[in-house]
Amino acid sequence: MKEITIISGKGGTGKTTITAAFASLAKNTVMADCDVDAPDLHIILDPRVRQRFPFYGMKVAMKDEAKCTQCGECRKHCRFDAIDEHFNIIDDVCEGCGVCQLVCREKAIRLLDRISGSIIVSETRFGPFVHGELRIAEEASGKLVTLVRKKAREVALEKGRDLIIIDGPPGIGCPAIAAISGSNLVLAVTEPTVSGAHDLERVLNLTNHFGVETVVCINKSSINPDNTNKIREFCESKGLEVVGEIPYDNCATKAMVAGMTLIEFTDCPIAKEIKNMWSKIQNRLKIED
Amino acid sequence: MRVVVASGKGGTGKTTVAVNLALSLPECTLVDCDVEEPNCALFLPTNLEKIENVVARIPKFDLSKCTYCGQCADFCQFNAIAVIKSKNLLFYENLCHGCGGCELICPTGAISEGVRKIGEIHHGITDHIDLFVGKIDVGEPMATPVIKRIKSIALKESNKPMIFDSPPGVACPAIETMRGADFCILVSEPTPFGLHDLKLAVGVTRRLRIPCGVVVNREGIGDDRIDRYCAIERIPILMKIKESREIAELYSNGIPFTNKFLGYRQMFLNLYKSIEKMISDSRRADRS
Secondary structure, three states: OEEEEEEEOOOOOOHHHHHHHHHHHOOOEEEEEOOOOOOOHHHHHOOEEEEEEEEEEEEEEEEOOOOOOOOOHHHHHOOOOOEOOOOOEOOOOOOOOOHHHHHOOOOOEEEEEEEEEEEEEEEEOOEEEEEEEEOOOOOOHHHHHHHHHHHHHHHHHHHOOOEEEEEEEEOOOHHHHHHHOOOOEEEEEEOOOHHHHHHHHHHHHHHHHOOOOEEEEEEOHHHOHHHHHHHHHHHHHOOOOEEEEEOOOOHHHHHHHOOOOHHHHOOOHHHHHHHHHHHHHHHHHOOOO | OEEEEEOOOOOOOHHHHHHHHHHHOOOEEEEEOOOOOOOHHHHOOOOOEEEEEEEEEEEEEOOOOOOOOOHHHHHOOOOOEEEEOOOEEEEOHHHOOOOOHHHHHOOOOOEEEEEEEEEEEEEEEOOOEEEEEEEEOOOOOOOHHHHHHHHHHHHHHOOOOEEEEOOOOOOHHHHHHHOOOOEEEEEEOOOHHHHHHHHHHHHHHHHOOOOEEEEEEEEOOOOOHHHHHHHHHOOOEEEEEEOOHHHHHHHHOOOOHHHOOOHHHHHHHHHHHHHHHHHHHHHHHHHO
16 A cells, blocks of 8 residues: 655645546546645535544643642643633643652642544545544644544555555644654645745754655745746756646636535646656656556 | 734634734734744744743652652642552653642652653843743643733733733633633634634633624635624624735745735724724713
8 A cells, every 4th residue: 555645844735636537537546635733625626425523632630629729730830821810721731641640649630631623534436535533722733644644554554555645734843743643755846936945944854864765746846936946956956856847727616615625626737747647657656557 | 001912713813813913003012822823933033042940830749758648649630650569659740730739638748749851931022022932842742821920911011901812722721811801802713613713702701701793814715704793692793814825925924914005004993993992981880
């Protein structure tokens, strides 16, 4: 079983649009949305939910008011400022480390599991789909990414599917690390903008750091041909293949508004470029059509 | 006044709005809290200077005192410590949240406090903008401590109007950026993705009890779904920025579009004044 992860240093570069287009091109695959902060792939894939599992993120400290003597030890030792001046625990800030429980002389504090979201398995017109939903203001998104990937592998095994396509999160933090580690290939999507180039470098440092093979797609390439050239040269100097250059075109947005993948919506040049890019990726991953 | 520019989703134009708003004010402090991918400085004529390393607290182990009892590993909720009874202790510093619990629980005093570098704070000045930029070191998973630090430095150093450029999403880094703000500008696009993520972001501002308003970016690419949602939810639409290939091209070259389209400067200034008024009105309403 192979896994490909689509990421970008910066948000809004077109990860989800490209992932959705791949969904309609790929055969025998499971889709996974690992952008658990702002998952959008389901808007295009229109999933019929089959199963929903609770996601226990971090723990949370709970206080038994009756036992609390307001001695202040918990507040003194909490390094996350999660206990206010009235010795109430601020749920949003509590990291669930358990130090307050440890120092409480009255045994008034316990650590509880908290449900931080769900992991959802669905069926779509392109096959099985796994995604995560993080409750608002919940943390541990890296952990949820790991569990979404794990569930996607289970589904792939169960249904005999040999590829998992992962829509990754933006950035280079905890969720991005969780989305790429152990993946067979990363497709880094960038734009020919000063910020796009800056973020691509950081993302490539990350994939390099974790030793994951990486290819690059320059989206909206026609918006700035000079910068596109620079990115292409930069990738060449690093020995990275640019598998696609997608020109700037509003039909990507129109397809999204219509709730379709680009491949379903149109046969315009950008759809062709994505098809082309997909066959290069198939070659890389050594998967059959 | 502390204004955060946020959005559920990346790439909606947070940095564009934050930078152009900053350029449109007579003076202000701009704080780039997108520490994974800080971009504000790319649009401003300033040289950044490193002013601080951000460090995280981690345990230091004195193995000569360690009896390999394993209590620290049992305690650690983040699986950052593993103790093997055949006298080996492994510490995964990337997983450590720095809670200090292992030091407290160790019966032999083998653990003391150490630090490690996780990021940097940079500072730069243009003619009327004081810029603070946080950068997390590549490979570090936790952005929140860097954001906490940059906020506290900026708040200590500045009493000018403050604009915070938030990271995308609605998880810990975005929430840490928003916490304590007087107002939140939510940047959105008139598309299904834009609306979906805007709803998440509105949920966060409500949970944190921060008043918010929307700036619609790339007006014209989609439909009127943002307007309809905002009308139902009684969220003010503060401003609209038209979809324009020219703006996208300026952006791609690192040029703030208000440098070219000067009319937008007055619009941003008006936007800021309307936020000031909304905040003072709501404070007055709270008092009465």
